[in-house]
Amino acid sequence: MKSDNEAILTGNHFLDGDHACCEGAIAAGCRFVAGYPITPSTEVVERIAQRFPLIGGIFIQMEDEIASSIAIAGASWAGKKSMTVTSGPGFSLMMEHIGLAAITETPMVFVNVQRGGPSTGLPTLPAQSDMMQARWGSHGDYEIIALSPNSPQECFNFMIDAFNLSEQYRVPVLFMMDECVGHMIEKVVIPEESKIKLVERKYTSLPPDKYLPFKPGENMVPEFVKAGDGYKIHVTGLTHNEKGYPVINAEAQDKLVRRLVNKIKLNSDKIIRYEEDTVENADVVVVSYGITSRVCIPAINEARAKGIKVGHLRLIVVWPFPEKRIREISGKIKSFVVPELNLGQIFYEVERNACGKADTYLVSHAGGTVHNSEDIYNVIMEAAK
Amino acid sequence: MILENPVNQFLRQDRLPHIWCPGCGIGTTVNCFTRALLESETDLNKVMIVSGIGCTGRVAGYMNLDSFHTTHGRAIPFATGMKLANPDLKVVVYSGDGDISAIGGNHFIHAARRNIEILVICVDNFTYGMTGGQVTPTSHIGAINSTTPYGNFEQPFNLPFLADSSGAVYVARWTAFHVHQLARSIKEALQKKGFSFIEVIAPCPTLYLRRNRLGDGIDEMKYYKEKSVVKNNADTKDVGISFKGEIVVGKFVDRERPSFLESMNVHYKKVLGDSYKTYGE
Numbered sequence: 001m002k003s004d005n006e007a008i009l010t011g012n013h014f015l016d017g018d019h020a021c022c023e024g025a026i027a028a029g030c031r032f033v034a035g036y037p038i039t040p041s042t043e044v045v046e047r048i049a050q051r052f053p054l055i056g057g058i059f060i061q062m063e064d065e066i067a068s069s070i071a072i073a074g075a076s077w078a079g080k081k082s083m084t085v086t087s088g089p090g091f092s093l094m095m096e097h098i099g100l101a102a103i104t105e106t107p108m109v110f111v112n113v114q115r116g117g118p119s120t121g122l123p124t125l126p127a128q129s130d131m132m133q134a135r136w137g138s139h140g141d142y143e144i145i146a147l148s149p150n151s152p153q154e155c156f157n158f159m160i161d162a163f164n165l166s167e168q169y170r171v172p173v174l175f176m177m178d179e180c181v182g183h184m185i186e187k188v189v190i191p192e193e194s195k196i197k198l199v200e201r202k203y204t205s206l207p208p209d210k211y212l213p214f215k216p217g218e219n220m221v222p223e224f225v226k227a228g229d230g231y232k233i234h235v236t237g238l239t240h241n242e243k244g245y246p247v248i249n250a251e252a253q254d255k256l257v258r259r260l261v262n263k264i265k266l267n268s269d270k271i272i273r274y275e276e277d278t279v280e281n282a283d284v285v286v287v288s289y290g291i292t293s294r295v296c297i298p299a300i301n302e303a304r305a306k307g308i309k310v311g312h313l314r315l316i317v318v319w320p321f322p323e324k325r326i327r328e329i330s331g332k333i334k335s336f337v338v339p340e341l342n343l344g345q346i347f348y349e350v351e352r353n354a355c356g357k358a359d360t361y362l363v364s365h366a367g368g369t370v371h372n373s374e375d376i377y378n379v380i381m382e383a384a385k
Numbered sequence: 386m387i388l389e390n391p392v393n394q395f396l397r398q399d400r401l402p403h404i405w406c407p408g409c410g411i412g413t414t415v416n417c418f419t420r421a422l423l424e425s426e427t428d429l430n431k432v433m434i435v436s437g438i439g440c441t442g443r444v445a446g447y448m449n450l451d452s453f454h455t456t457h458g459r460a461i462p463f464a465t466g467m468k469l470a471n472p473d474l475k476v477v478v479y480s481g482d483g484d485i486s487a488i489g490g491n492h493f494i495h496a497a498r499r500n501i502e503i504l505v506i507c508v509d510n511f512t513y514g515m516t517g518g519q520v521t522p523t524s525h526i527g528a529i530n531s532t533t534p535y536g537n538f539e540q541p542f543n544l545p546f547l548a549d550s551s552g553a554v555y556v557a558r559w560t561a562f563h564v565h566q567l568a569r570s571i572k573e574a575l576q577k578k579g580f581s582f583i584e585v586i587a588p589c590p591t592l593y594l595r596r597n598r599l600g601d602g603i604d605e606m607k608y609y610k611e612k613s614v615v616k617n618n619a620d621t622k623d624v625g626i627s628f629k630g631e632i633v634v635g636k637f638v639d640r641e642r643p644s645f646l647e648s649m650n651v652h653y654k655k656v657l658g659d660s661y662k663t664y665g666e
Contacts, residue, residue: 032470034462053653054660058469063495067462070455074435074466077453078474082466100456227451227467228474230430234397234446236454245400246446246454 007055008193015188017181018043020152021111022051023188024159025083027196030109031057032080034071036064036090039123040179041113044085065090069097072108077235079226081163083109088117091130092137098172099138100237102260105170105214105222107201109162112174113182114290114341116367126179127367128290129342134174135319141257143264145271146174146319148289152186158316164199165271169263170221176318178341180291180370208232214256215242220263264320273316274325282311283334284383287326287350289315291370292339299376308384318346326353335383339363339376359383395419397449404443408594408602410561410587411441411508415448417564418479418506421571433476435464437489440514440589441481441507458488461496464503472502472646472665475575482509482523486542490522497551500579502644506571507544507582510589518592525628529596544584546621549638554579556621556638560586562609563634570636579644586632599629 008027015023022044025033033052035045045059052059058080062068065086072082086094091112101108114130116122134146145165149158159175166173204211204223213233217223222242225231238246239253264271277300279285284303288296293314303310313329315322326349330336335358338347343364351360361383363376396419405411422432429450436445438457445452455463464476478485485493485507496503512530513519520530522542529536548556555577559567567585574581588594588605599605609632616624617635624633643651646665653661 032466034466053657056662056664058664060465060469062462062465063491066459067465067492067495070459071462071466071469073455074453074463074468075470076466078467078470080470082470096456097459226471227433227453228431228471232430232449232451234452234454236446237456238454245397 008196009190010192011190013188013190014185015152016043016183016185017149017152017155017177018113018183019047020155020188021159021175021177022047023190024156025109025163026051026055026057027156027190028081028160028163029198030081030083030163032072032075032082033057033059033084034062034068034075034082035085036062036068038065038087038090040115040182041085041087041111043182044111044113065093066096069094069110070100073097073101073104073106076106076108077227081107081167083111085111085113087113087115088121088130089119091133095137098144099140099142101172102138102142102144103237103256104235105260107166107170108172109166110172110174112176114176114178122368124179125368126291126370127341128178128292129345129367131176131318131340131342131345134176141261143261144172144174144319145169145264145317146176148176148315148318149181150290150293151181152184152188155181156188156190160196160198164197167201168199168221169219169267169271170201170224171264174319176290178291212242213244214240216259219267220259268320271317272320272322274322275314275316277312279311279313279329281309283309284337284380285311285313285329285333286337286339286376286380287313287315287346288339289318289346292341295370295373296339296376298373299380302373302377303380303384306381308380310380315346321349321353323353326350327355330354330358333358335359335361337361337363337376337379337383339365339371339379341365341367341370391423392416392419395422395449397447400447403447405440406591408588408590409440410510410585410602411444413561413564414506414508414567414585414587415444417568418571420568421575424568425572425575427475427575431473431475433464433467433474435460435467435476435478437480437484438515439481439484441479442484444479458484459492460484461489461492461503461505465496465501468501468503469646476503478503478505480507481514482507482511482544483513483521486522486544486547494547494551497548497553497580497582499645500552500554500642500648502579502646504571504574504577504581504583507584508587509544509584510587510593512589512593514589514592518589518596525626527628528593541625543621543625545582545624545637548582549621552580552642553582553638554640554642555581557636558584558586558624558634560609560613560632560634561588562606562613566634578647579642586626
């Protein structure tokens with residue numbers, strides 16, 4: 001790859017998902033990355049390491065994923081859009097700092113190029129088995145936002161959305177790729193800079209004596225200040241009040257944790273994104289995300305050719321989950337089919353929101369490759385009976 | 386006329402009283418730190434204080450500065466990210482022996498190796514105070530802790546030696562008795578361009594002293610006074626501490642070595658030429 005002094009490489013490219021993810025982060029304004037090498041995500045930081053010195057960014061390869069995931073918190077408070085990149089075992093090590101980012105409302109983006117697990121599992125092969133870990137992996141109650149791209153082009157596009165959402169809601173955003181999407185090479189169109197819409201964090205206009213760093217503002221999100229601006233803020237992972245001071249009691253806990261959760265829940269209609277194909281009047285709706293949203297298309301087409309009315313709902317934002325939409329559909333269809341590269345994760349979300357009004361079928365796969373289209377087809381045919 | 390204590394401006398008065406026990410050494414170190422800040426005439430808006438978890442980890446919460454109380458053991462990598470993201474900031478990590486040398490030990494040696502321009506103040510009371518007095522990597526051999534009820538048999542870390550051998554440009558050790566020397570050391574270290582480390586031996590009367598029948602805070606101060614030996618420039622491998630033994634204090638290391646950002650800028654300028662714009666300017 002020829003490096004370029006321009007931050008945004010406007011034009012047509014032939015890139016894999018990992019490299020496109022890097023370019024998306026740069027286009028989003030990310031200028032601090034801390035990471036630790038791990039297959040199959042390493043190409044993201046390798047490209048960052050090559051690109052950043054030429055565009056005023058700073059990359060540091062830390063001593064482990066724990067360090068990486070908190071170095072970006074420090075950088076974020078210092079005013080830089082920041083991310084870290086990892087896969088399975090590294091993602092497990094980062095869980096504590098997803099919680100820290102949630103409670104301290106620190107914008108940070110975590111990229112996870114998913115591989116087979118548990119433990120070292122399948123370092124070089126795909127899975128989608130960290131989807132529940134993304135949602136629930138850190139202890140305590142909190143909400144995150146997670147996106148799932150299915151192509152290198154989406155790795156570029158959705159990274160911009162990931163940073164925008166993280167800055168807008170002051171929440172950790174998890175970018176849930178998989179090994180297939182990370183390593184597939186396709187055309188990626190990088191638009192002109194003027195066509196890229198960025199959301200910048202909202203800095204307060206209040207003077208230090210009037211400013212409360214954790215007082216909810218628009219969309220329940222507090223206004224920001226940068227470290228070093230003279231506000232003398234206190235930021236803690238302890239339960240805190242609007243001033244940021246620790247308060248260790250049930251009332252403060254209720255107030256803070258409910259707001260952290262509601263900040264995403266009550267804004268979820270604005271955050272949720274999915275694509276639908278012929279869901280209205282369908283008998284069977286396939287719910288998919290990531291690489292599986294492409295693998296299931298031949299199966300859907302084959303079933304349609306057999307006269308089955310099959311719709312497709314493809315999740316772009318996986319968390320928060322489109323609960324309302326699944327409930328609406330469930331009253332009108334016979335069944336959902338959920339193919340995923342795990343033994344049942346998003347399947348349970350679909351089943352829960354179907355409320356028994358539609359059957360939910362899982363097409364499970366332990367990972368290591370993608371589904372056979374035929375396996376998905378067979379379940380669609382079964383679900384249509 | 387009542388004059389205001391010059392330290393007051395550095396404290397979040399609305400958070401007092403603090404949680405530290407009577408006789409605890411942490412408050413004394415905070416006093417020294419504030420005096421060093423006063424004398425060093427640093428722009429206080431640019432001074433960041435970052436703590437991990439534990440009794441000393443609470444320092445960040447009482448300082449009237451931008452202050453960050455992070456996760457257990459991870460103050461140093463947080464500070465690393467903060468310093469690299471904005472080199473104008475003066476970043477100080479303030480934490481305890483458990484936080485810095487056990488759970489955060491890996492970060493400690495790597496930040497020293499990289500020569501990240503931060504000051505790390507480690508209040509070493511040889512125990513985990515917040516959780517009830519468990520053994521730490523600096524607990525002396527023979528010392529009773531709640532998790533070493535028959536006495537500790539593990540070899541403790543000699544933290545100045547660890548910092549020195551990992552590449553720190555400034556290494557000092559004082560006790561909570563050496564308030565003037567400590568304040569001067571902090572002031573000096575704040576001016577260093579690189580990874581600076583100050584270990585402060587401090588009493589934990591509630592747990593460590595009581596369990597080991599070492600008396601109260603005042604007895605520990607007498608011990609520090611009687612058994613401390615100032616040896617500036619001492620070879621750090623010789624400054625290990627034993628139970629009730631001599632405590633070697635002083636400034637052990639004060640050297641120059643390019644910081645992470647200096648090395649990075651020089652290197653990239655050399656290999657990338659004019660296409661590289663010096664970072665942090």
